[in-house]
Amino acid sequence: MENMWGILGIAVSLVFGVVGIILTIKSKYSGKITFINLQTIELFDAIGSSLEKLAVTYDGTNVSENLVLLNGAFINSGRTDISGEMVEKPLTLKLPEGYKWLTGNVVESEANARLSIVDDTSMELSTGLFRCNEYLKFHALAQLPVEDGEKSSSRRFRDALSFDHRISNTKPVEVAVFQPQEKIRENLKRVIVSALVPLMVIIGFVASDFILGKPNEIIFSYNTGPDTVEQTRVTPTRNTTVKLESLTGDFRQEVPFGEFVSNLSGAPVLMSRKWDLTEIILVSLVSLFILYSVFGAVVEFVKNRRLLRILESKDRTQSTRQGMPLGRFFSTFRKLFLPD
Structure with a gap:
């Protein structure tokens, strides 16, 4: 559970960091012509x-x-x-x-x-x-x-x-790509569906590890010197050697399998595995990239819809000075998958 909170913490920090940078840049100038x-x-x-x-x-x-x-x-x-x-x-x-x-x-x-x-x-x-x-x-x-x-x-x-x-x-003039609303809607659907598949795989992978636990690993006691024994993680290679990595020290070495067997000390033990920092960062970055792609597609959809409504609006008495209200945003998102 601690690892899960670690992943969520890193992901949330990255999201808020990126959003903060974007908002800071965008808020520099309040005027914009498209x-x-x-x-x-x-x-x-x-x-x-x-x-x-x-x-x-x-x-x-x-x-x-x-x-x-x-x-x-x-x-x-x-x-x-x-x-x-x-x-x-x-x-x-x-x-x-x-x-x-x-x-x-x-x-x-x-x-x-x-x-x-x-x-x-x-x-x-x-x-x-x-x-x-x-x-x-x-x-x-x-x-x-x-x-x-x-x-x-x-x-x-x-x-x-x-x-x-x-x-x-x-700001400098923004050049917008004007596309029909149906095409923008189909593009957004495609991005969301494409993102759901890897996102569900990641969620299933992470959930299974946290619920069922990671598979145990076998730890070997290896003689690295006359009076020195290291608890090592062993990884086979594509040839007749194995890679050894100490759990507690800096010892890392690739040795022939025969030498490895001859220098074992005692019986191997089973040890539960935990998420390491590299795995946490990798999962966080991949999840952030997927969410960012969806966020970008949603923003593009809302922006194009807003520009289209401005150009096609017949009734100019309704004030739109505050942008798209929250209710209209959710209505837009609902109509995306439930078109009229």
């Missing part, structure tokens, strides 16, 4: 490549290829409103040299937002008061340089796009 790529469309590939005589033009100029339309959204996903006084440098959408912003337009906004092109590779987003859990949706058109390679234009654009800002008490 970017969601709702859709990236390769306009020429989608429209102009199927018919030979069909031309795609922009502002009176023919577009041959590498024109990408971004349908995106920004959400104030932090814990504080963002006002104009907090902005030293507006949120900027940046592209590398050779890329070019053609136009940008805010199509839906709760923060009186607008996009303006600064130069070929920079486009700034200015807003009024950007409250917690408010969002804006926008369209932006970019032209990419011609490159030989296997990457599609949309993939190159996503890899090239970056964000910059200097807004007081606000």
Whole structure:
């Protein structure tokens, strides 16, 4: 039982230590803006490549290829409103040299937002008061340089796009992977089921040892010198030798089996085994890793569900400034395995 409390103590200490570090890092800045790529469309590939005589033009100029339309959204996903006084440098959408912003337009906004092109590779987003859990949706058109390679234009654009800002008490822009709710739910189910199998094996292994006890081991008295006898644990090897390890001292040696037999002193004895520190740490770390993977999947599910609800919400009169209440969290977790 003492060993069981030791394992639980180490596991709990590790969990609280990791959670403490994560919370400390997260609490440094209370402001956070999340970017969601709702859709990236390769306009020429989608429209102009199927018919030979069909031309795609922009502002009176023919577009041959590498024109990408971004349908995106920004959400104030932090814990504080963002006002104009907090902005030293507006949120900027940046592209590398050779890329070019053609136009940008805010199509839906709760923060009186607008996009303006600064130069070929920079486009700034200015807003009024950007409250917690408010969002804006926008369209932006970019032209990419011609490159030989296997990457599609949309993939190159996503890899090239970056964000910059200097807004007081606000983290760098978080890029969220937007997925349908059903896909997120299935991913979470798969992670939980995959984690349950090894977790149940570990629980069964540990419980059997504590309830039934570890198998006894045979301890041998071995003459290590003229007047010295060590109580040793014996481990066979793959050849004709055995490894000896003292229970009380530093004696460790690998000797031929014949030499081992000739130096035995007295009859061997049975001794009950206990959990050693290595086993306790190993079981704790494996259990912590499994629980952490499940925790990460749950957090990702809740975060994506929250972002999806913000984007799809029709009634903005309900306050969501405090995040997801505890009741809604358990309701979400229940619906995960009992979908409507």
